[in-house]
Amino acid sequence: MTAPSHCQTCPARALAICGQISAGSQADLARHMLRMRIPEGRVLYGTADRSKSFTIITSGVVKVINSRPDGRQQIVSLQFPSDFVGRPHAEPCSLIAEAATDLEACSLSGRAFEDLLVAHRDLEHALLMRALHDLDVARDWMFLLGRKSAEEKVASFLAMISERMTATAMAETGTDTSAAFMRLPLSRSEIAECLSLRLETVSRQFANLKARGIIETAGRRSFRVHDMAALKSFSDATPRAA
Amino acid sequence: MTAPSHCQTCPARALAICGQISAGSQADLARHMLRMRIPEGRVLYGTADRSKSFTIITSGVVKVINSRPDGRQQIVSLQFPSDFVGRPHAEPCSLIAEAATDLEACSLSGRAFEDLLVAHRDLEHALLMRALHDLDVARDWMFLLGRKSAEEKVASFLAMISERMTATAMAETGTDTSAAFMRLPLSRSEIAECLSLRLETVSRQFANLKARGIIETAGRRSFRVHDMAALKSFSDATPRAA
DNA sequence: CGTCTGCTTGAGCAAGATCAACTAGCGTGG
DNA sequence: CCACGCTAGTTGATCTTGCTCAAGCAGACG
DSSP states (O other): OOOOOOHTTTTTTTSGGGSOOOHHHHHHHHHHHHEEEEEOOOOOEOOSOOOOOOEEEESSSSEEEEEESSSSSEEEEEEEEEOOOOTTTTTOEEEEEEEEEEEEEEEEEEHHHHHHHHHHHHHHHHHHHHHHHHHHHHHHHHHHHHOOOOOHHHHHHHHHHHHHHHHHHHHHOOOOOTTSSSEOOSSSHHHHHHHSSSSSHHHHHHHHEEEESEEETTTTTTEEEEHHHHHHHHHHHHHHHH | OEEEEHHHHTTTTTSSSSGGGGGHHHHHHHHHHHEEEEEETOHHHHHSOOOOOEEEEOOOOOEEEEETTTSSSSEEEEEOOOOOOTTTTTTOOOOEESEEEEEEEEEEEEHHHHHHHOOOOHHHHHHHHHHHHHHHHHHHHHHHHHHHOHHHHHHHHHHHHHHOOOOOOOOHHHHOOTTTTTTSSOOOHHHHHHHTHHHHHHHHHHHHHHHHTEEEEEEETTESSSOOOHHHHHTTTOTOOO
């Protein structure tokens, strides 16, 4: 029993959960998974539905949103290729996962996944590692939300996006695209929801970074980083020292 | 093989990890655990030391701090009785866990704990459930940090503290203490670090809630909730509607 | 009883929100 | 292929919330 052929060539595999489990578990997982395309805007899990699907992204970006009845909302996580989206054993809560761009992904039902978790201990272990990692990421993001200035927030965001997109391209093609133009997966107002700023403020900080020659934009959604070192230093500048 | 006698009477047990695993795992865990007192200010895990202890709190409060070289810091989590403190398999990062008050706790070394995790699958499963729960809590806190006003932040904080302290008292004595005075586990400036406000702002919001008759304070550290419903409504008020 | 530290209160300030035009991509249909 | 129009994004002016700086107060402890 071996993994299907598309797994052999899947660039996400090495970084994803599939790459961290035994060949047997991998094959069993692959047997239940369905490769699929998901359009932008599709909800992968939400408050209302009890559907509990489980998905590994191979291309595209998913946003996880915490939204309240009064309409305020906060994007609490972005998931990139090789990340997984799903809430095994989760109690219902106010989180929604939604495709921020068109996706390619491997998906299976929550029921099937929970059975697999029981059958393959190494899968459950891999999931624990991922949950602990997500917790660390969330706690770093809490620092950003609570303590960083608008300028630092936008710089941190662009540095993060650039790194994740570059890592994905590296896994796919083996080339370093960090200096090339890349497409932003989020609109200005979605970026604002991530950073808890207003879209006007995001726009002004973009203008700022452009004026300093650190980034360049093309059209509405493309950007490139000219000076990653400077971008990173703006990501964590002491308030009055830059 | 049975759990030691102090476990039989431990009020934290039902809610803690120990209450969610088999009797055998429980006994094995208890055999390695040491009941201890930990003074306020003691660091339970941090960036520098590789000590990786593992602790279940039975009394007191632990704060988890994300701090940066420039001195800014953000409290990213509070741990109460029955919560566990430790980072199994964790990569080094910028988090520190520190006793916010004097503690009573059950503790064992990280090495012993990781061995136990391998030996008892149900323990690993319980840990996964807890990590997923902590992730939900973190994401709710992100909403607070990013979207709530100062007034809502302080009201949310007091409601949360009151609920956790009341739940603890309920487990210990079986009585509802929600209307009684309770001791705040954190100073004004620590509360400010939690909510990403300045201590002056926290102080003003306390004054606010007192003036409205929703809470009452006594001394520096004691408070009681007079009107929990009102407190909760302030926790999530739409910006201009209260 | 005094001092020390943590808390409260006040006055002015600044970062970012809000409100309001205005502009530029991008898709559509002539 | 270009004019049109829609939406996303930009830019400017003003306002608000919470920060900063500064002074005064009170509980805890020797």
